Amino acid sequence: MNGLPARRLLLVHAHPDDESINNGVTMAKYAAEGAHVTLVTCTLGEEGEVIPPGLAHLAADRDDALGAHRVGELAAAMAELGVADHRFLGGPGRFRDSGMMGAPQNTRPQAFWSADVDEAAAYLVEVIREIRPQVLVTYDPDGGYGHPDHIQAHRVAMRGAELASESAYRRDLGAPHTVEKIYWNRVPLSVVEEGFATLRAAGGKAPFPGLATPADVPGVVPDERITAEIGDEEPYAAAKAAAMRAHATQIAVDGPFFALSNDLAQPLFTREYYELAAGRPGAPAGRREHDLFAGVQA
Numbered sequence: 445m446n447g448l449p450a451r452r453l454l455l456v457h458a459h460p461d462d463e464s465i466n467n468g469v470t471m472a473k474y475a476a477e478g479a480h481v482t483l484v485t486c487t488l489g490e491e492g493e494v495i496p497p498g499l500a501h502l503a504a505d506r507d508d509a510l511g512a513h514r515v516g517e518l519a520a521a522m523a524e525l526g527v528a529d530h531r532f533l534g535g536p537g538r539f540r541d542s543g544m545m546g547a548p549q550n551t552r553p554q555a556f557w558s559a560d561v562d563e564a565a566a567y568l569v570e571v572i573r574e575i576r577p578q579v580l581v582t583y584d585p586d587g588g589y590g591h592p593d594h595i596q597a598h599r600v601a602m603r604g605a606e607l608a609s610e611s612a613y614r615r616d617l618g619a620p621h622t623v624e625k626i627y628w629n630r631v632p633l634s635v636v637e638e639g640f641a642t643l644r645a646a647g648g649k650a651p652f653p654g655l656a657t658p659a660d661v662p663g664v665v666p667d668e669r670i671t672a673e674i675g676d677e678e679p680y681a682a683a684k685a686a687a688m689r690a691h692a693t694q695i696a697v698d699g700p701f702f703a704l705s706n707d708l709a710q711p712l713f714t715r716e717y718y719e720l721a722a723g724r725p726g727a728p729a730g731r732r733e734h735d736l737f738a739g740v741q742a
Contacts, residue, residue: 578623632667640656685712720733
């Protein structure tokens, strides 16, 4: 194990900034507690829209330099979360941001959406067999909201975990390893509704010109689908907000609210929720886990 800590968590995300929005509290908590936290990001986010006017030239339709810039933003965000092990699938730039569903960028050379799932998953197998995580976190089959790169990240994560456990598969990538628990990012409907009620009570749009809706939040499900939640205690909530601010081309944060490039205000959730997709629950039926490693045997 090369001296790695006993608890090892792997997260697979599509673009820089997805990890901070979805899992910033979780990552900061486990890093602070001494677990080994590994982030694998599948693209550089080259097709993202740019919020600060002074950086608009970075966009794909101008200098096409956004990806390299977002590498730096991700490094800054990981420093805020205390996470030292962050990687790009296959190395930086191996797969390119595919843009929104149906866009011409879906089929351009190296687009992640067009990649062969097994070929992409092989890069993840190497990471899994090196780090040997007990817990993996990624998106649901719809990628939370239907973005092609998020859907593909789900497919690659699930397939990578499957292949990593197969004893006959690519022994050159390391000894087989079975991930004990796989979680999908989720948000319970009641929490989303409460968050938007708080936002409206605080002045409707906060400092932003528009107001998002619960439909704009990825991965919303009925409360009973949630099997785990990670608390919002300080300083992890503050670390999440700081990590989100580090992704300045993509996110504007104001107190308990934030907006993406659409300038629509939405709540910044400092409690994070998950659905156990594979593995043995670490809490009795009908109750939520408060530790993603609950029940882990290894």
